[in-house]
Amino acid sequence: MTTEIHRIVYFSRNAIPGSEETIAAEIRQILESSRRNNTKADVTGALMFNAGCFAQVLEGPQSAVTRTFERIQRDPRHGEVLVLDYGAKSERAFANWSMSFVGRDLREKDLFGAISSETGFDASRLSAEVIFTTLHRLVVEEEKSAVG
């Protein structure tokens, strides 16, 4: 029996104080936890860090997504969590990534193209659709370049 896939897309504001290195270290730690826990929980997705904001897509069985999201919600390293989309989806978009990361190694400001240069990246003004497709595109591009 295949369980229905649920997906959540949210954005939040970074609350990690300190220098860029501190933030980078914390994000590394978040990714480590994510990859370990998500693999176990059958959760996949992508995380983006850009201009002081996080955007994340989580997908998997409903209970696993709910539980993971609840844990993330309680994390003091971010705040003002704004859920942009939540619901059942026909299939996974990030099937191969326990938690793909987009951020450090890309030219930060260009992630969201024209939108970010016009507004100075205000993810709250982006729709779930835009965040989702952008993350998806970036992750796929990154994989291609890694392979090629």
Next chain:
Amino acid sequence: MLQILEPDLSQTVILEACDLLPGGFAIIERNGAVGYANSPFRSIFDMPDDPDLKLLLENVCGGDETLSSKLRRGERDFTVSCRGVSDGRTLVMVAETAVVTVPAAVERRDGLTGLPNRVVLNDQLTEALRGPANEAEFALLLLDLDRFKTVNDTLGHPIGDKLLCHVVDRIRSCVRDTDLIARLGGDEFAILQRSPKQPEAARALARRLVDLVGRTYIVDDHLLNIGVSIGIALPPADGADPDRLLKSADLALYRAKEEGRGRHRFFEQEMDARAQARRALELDLRRAFALRQFEVHYQPQMKLADRRVVGFEALARWRHPERGMISPAAFIPIAEEIGLISQIGEWVLQTACREAAGWPDDISIAVNLSPVQFSSPGLVTMVIAALRQSGLAPERLELEITESVLLQETAATLTILHQLRALGVRIAMDDFGTGYSSLGYLRSFPFDKVKIDQSFVREMPSDGDSNAIVRAIIGLGVSLGISTTAEGVETQEQLDRLRAEGCTDIQGYLLSRPIPASGVGDLLLQLHS
């Protein structure tokens, strides 16, 4: 001495019986070795070298008297007692300390969340407040969930219950093991935070709670957003006994909600004074209504075109036996809150219609309706009754409503307004410009009149903004083809300006202050002479 009477009773049988005893016992030899231990005893201690047992034998045993001591093993508590027996041996007895069971009548836990309830909170508060006052190192936080009722009402109790459990999980994740969380009612919780660093610790906890509880929840297929308001009281200043402390926290909570919810407030003495003054006023108000200490006063409205008085606005006055006249601004908000406004409003309407029925036929009467009256059923019936009893022609009655009326359930409100209009009654928009001032509200219903709030009229000659607002409202009236009444007109200069802008009617001290019904006849003569 008891003899073993039955010679056939073998040692085996006696030992078998020993193993069946409810308590454990052992005989310790003079050299400290365990000579014999029955089965219950062996199940408690790891024979023969249990460190707890060793310690016990060293510290407790020896001598002829019975000595006892308490022992905790895992989750179980035991009483161990020792006494000397023949030949320098020691008898050690172990019995499980009975768990004190609470009588079933006193419920100490909340069934849904498993949290301790008010009974436990009271006990622990009493306990914590015992001892020297300066050692009461804790804070009491009262939490009330914002918008929880809406979730329950719209999605049902099963979803509401699940949400509550999530909320409790989050609250648990913010407090320490030594703190107590209690559920006091539907969506009300208390936290007894034990920390010497007050008020900083309470402030930090409250901030964390407001942030965390306010974050989105996923319950089944729903994304839910609620918030929490928190009131905090610190002993001993805010209360040296549980009741007083709870009351202080409750007053602080009330203030947090009043200030917009989703925030915390510490108790301040001034809140108590305010609450008491308010309670006194509340009592007075109820009494005043019962004793009919209210009066209706009337303020004339004049049409600028021909300088004739066209009507009066009915204004409720409260003649307080000690404090004299109290203005509506001071008591209407309280009357709204305690649910007395509909009755007061009905009485004012009846009185005004009855008194106006005796005035000349071309004089109308304007009566204010509170938003609360729109949400209680029977408003239209009440108006019909007032008209019938007084014999006043419906065309002479004007009902004034504020924009806030249109904020609530617009469809139902508009239906009521249309029903009133169908009776022949006129509807005026009161205090325009002070609230949301949405043109949409003015367009949503065919109002007969807009009233310009007195705050703009008063500032008009000096303040450019007020001038612009007044001009805009008058322009609006002209374009919608309805009359405009400026309130609070006090000087000839204001009147001249208003006339120049195209305002159609005025009301204010320049004509007359509000007067009792008995003075209306004379005032009309005077204004028309």
